[in-house]
Amino acid sequence: MASSGGGGGGAAAHAHTNRLSKEESPYLLQHAHNPVDWYPWGEEAFERARKEDKPIFLSVGYSTCHWCHVMERESFESEETAALMNQLFVNVKVDREERPDVDKGKGFYRLLHMATFSLRQMAAGGMWDHVGGGFHRYSVDEYWHVPHFEKMLYDNPQLAATYLAAFQITRDAQYAGVARGIFDYLLRGMTHPGGGLFAAEDADSLDPASGDKKEGWFYVWSWEELQQLLGPEDAPAFCAHYYAKQGGNCDLSPRSDPHGEFVGLNCLIQRQSLAQTAAAAARGEADTAAALAACREKLFRARERRPRPHRDDKARARGRGGAWPRILSNPWQHRLLIVAAWNGMAISAYALASRILPHEQPPAARCFPVEGRPPGDYLQAALQAAAFVRQHLWDGETGRLRRCFTTGPSAVEGFADDYAWMVAGLLDLHSTTGDWALQLQGTMDEVLWDEAGGAYFSGVAGDASILLRMKEDYDGAEPAASSIALANLWRLAGLCGTEESARWRERAAKCAAAFAERLGEAPVALPQMAASLHLLTLGHPRQVIIAGAQGAPDTQALLDAAFYSFTPDMVVIQLDPGSSQVMDFWRQRNPEAVAVVEVMGMQAGDPATAFIYQAPTRDPEKVKQVLAEPRISAAKPAAQFQLPGTKR
Known part of the structure; x- marks a missing residue:
């Protein structure tokens, strides 16, 4: 750290010396005596940032840079500025001439650090249910403290996928832990016995003292309850960690409790790090983490004895026009809604x-609310949810989906987002053959595709109450159906053989072109569409073929290795030389992929093999290495995709 002290042996005295004094770079050495507690680029800085839950302040320059010198004089030599930087950040200094790779990627690192900082703050705030897992819809204040307490199925799977991606990119286990907390919440409290997932949980629950329903009553705690439930040994550390106070803690902002609904009550928010809590309690971090988890579980068991919020039974009929349907009247509140689209998100x-x-x-x-389940449990949950939708919300004769299920399937036809999200979920599930995903995509194209203008209508034709069929062109909490469908079409093109692939790619291009004007005028309105369009500009996905016995350990090891890195531009084809059903399906859909395996002479029972860019390997580490590298020229498109009316 930046320390005070003088030099010895004739060297000039310096008020401060930091870690850069041990570096070789002339630029870094220029900053070795700043009061800023600089770190060189490396794991030591990253580990401290993770441990203290602080963002990284990344400064990149070089020794002959004039404005770098100005910045040093005006900012980095300032005691006041340095004190603020040292308090709020882990400060990293990089010589762009020594590390051009970091310099070229600094835009990525800035965005990454902004994104991961937001993810950490969300999981520390009151939007995260620290006791039971899962996220509430949104926060009413700028501290992400007091939430609107409703929990939506469409929020939680999308957030889980984001935290999983953060784990892939950073290898930081805290992001995986949040994802697990979401999944375990869904399995504990939001899953139908048949495997489908319920739509939502209400924000309101009964206050037994008044007999009235009140927002958030299920989730908040009085000081006396916390002391009684946790006891004198654990309550002080827990309350300090989660900012619980005797007079209530909804006081961080005037927006936190503008109507005085939570006076004297505590909505848990993590306001100090595990290291700080452990130090204050004079306990080790592992011991403190275990004690906090035990406290959360005690509160969970106590909370389960409270009147629970009812699970939401409203269907958001997107694309049907008019106001959103209200919650059904009280006699129907026992009916629990299962929505096809949101189950597709969960399956994915x-x-x-x-x-x-x-x-x-x-x-x-x-580490409650994380159960520590084996990852295979989540695969089973995906399979069961898919089976529920197939059994209860899909008509095998017509190929059409229904929107939702309560005590039986709704009469309302599936909408574009139901098809898009179910296809996305099934593609991520990598089911045995993929035939149902293709059937659903075919039905979506048949009943929802706009032949004249491209892209997908929100609802099917034939409803006399709807005067105009609309297309969603806004990616909100639920991305537009065409934004998801565009990525699906691109992935299907990568899974299929040359002839069929060309058809999927043509449809994807028309889907994107339908939104060219909207993207040009307001790209911020369609971030998911922009992400899907980025995939389209890449041309073909990186195709990974894994051939081996289904469920065999060596096959599973190769499949897992393919997902070690964040590779959204990848598709995986699973072949089993011992299954005629699987091989016949892929021989019809992608004869080139089958030929790659057959040329190798693979037979049933042979060791599993992965083919990436058609190069075979049986080593999972090699699969990780190849997919972590940038795309090679063989995977680039022959001609770059371009939206009509735009300039490259």
């Missing part, structure tokens, strides 16, 4: 978790 997130979480090192232990 569960399936990704089953492949990504095996890379946690060490494997996750139980």
